[in-house]
Amino acid sequence: MSKIVVVTSGKGGVGKTTTSASFAAGLALKGFKTVVIDFDVGLRNLDLIMGCERRVVYDFINVIHQEANLNQALIKDKQCEGLYVLAASQTRDKDALSEEGVERVLNDLAGMGFDYIVCDSPAGIEAGALMAMHYADEALVVTNPEVSSVRDSDRILGMLSSKTRRAIEGREAIKEHLLITRYNPNRVQEGQMLSLQDIQDILRIPLIGVIPESETVLQASNQGLPAVHMQGTEVSEAYKDVIERFLGQERPLRFVDAQKPSLLKRLFGR
């Protein structure tokens, strides 16, 4: 029975696609057959972040409209065994999505034996975002430590508990996880950014992890590599912790304390 996990936020640019890519890759590295789907029709990015933009022939919309089947549209990842990408259309827009079409594709994917189906949601609260969350079993709510992101995440949480199939049919609620991204402990200490506790006080959902602000993310996307593959970096380690916690393991929170730069660093800058 496959689990559908939506990566959503409300606010744009907080790290949904970065997270979807690393989360899906991380699960595949653990041996789970995983597919990651881009729901941002018309503004697709997932294929770029996954490094498979040159191999997109058929996309999610083609499959929904039965112009192609899943075997033709699914792109096998080159880094990870068991990881597949279903890209969005670049020429259409969100009106090309339909509830029945999305449901059929998700059921077909479950039938193909996928353990996890990760849905990369677009920003906003329109059809694309609603469609991405509609069939979810679990949700990663990606939030930056900044007021507008927290407000938007709160709105999205409201929608997860009222506009999804589980909510409408009165079934068990979607399991919500808070993922804080672009966290900079030094700026938190200086009072420029919201702290973990501030964010949790407003959103009040379990924290699954904190991804520190890092130049690694940009390097990774330029290379078309999910950040989790950048071995030894803080971002990679933080995403690996998230995967472990998602799978039920305990991991202490890392990269959340302000570092006092060493004497050398302070003398010579950076």
Added chain:
Amino acid sequence: MSFELKSTHWPLLALALRSADTQRLMQDWQQRYGDAAGFFDQDALLLDFSALSDSEPALADLSALLALLRAAHLQPVAYRGGSAAVRQQAAAAGLARADDALDAVQALTASATSTTLEPTPSTPTPAPERLAVGALLIDRPLRSGQQVYARGRDLIVTAMVNPGAEVVADGHIHIYAPLRGKAIAGARGDENACIFATCLEAELLSIAGTYRTSEVPLPPEVRSKAARVRLQRHNDAERLLIEAIA
């Protein structure tokens, strides 16, 4: 038996007429509620003629007044008080006689001192029930963008009300958690409605139309503390009084 007839209670809106001049009534209504499309939602209405003279002749244009009220999505269903001519006119217009309709405050006092109303022989004796309807109880947090409206009753919320959320009630509002959104009590004019919160940090507080935003910060004795908000009349002006709950 295929049906059962029993006594039931339901709060009504009452329109107390202070003038018999229907033209003026309609003009004043337009001025006050003309722009508020969708304010009423097929609410049942009682026309209260008690303030008019005992010898008042039939009203000049009652049917036009009723039509205006219906156009505003109110449903005139009953009347009380008025001279014989006015009462006859109202009955002819299809309104039910509701002379023992009590105002909400009177009703509670009556039941407290346990005076019983003489039931008219044709109606079944009402069972002794609470007059006020129970509060609407919400146990889940209200997130940004969500709204709750407790129509005709009080509202109790036991989880946080986040910034961007709105809680509205015709009666009192009680929040047993941080109140950070908008709270609007006495939404249809009840000036006795209050707002209670265990942690008051509201964006906006309103009672019967008198409101206060968070632009002027709450005083430290009540900010983020257990507090009660009520409407106070002070030299003909109304203002919100916010007090800490000990």
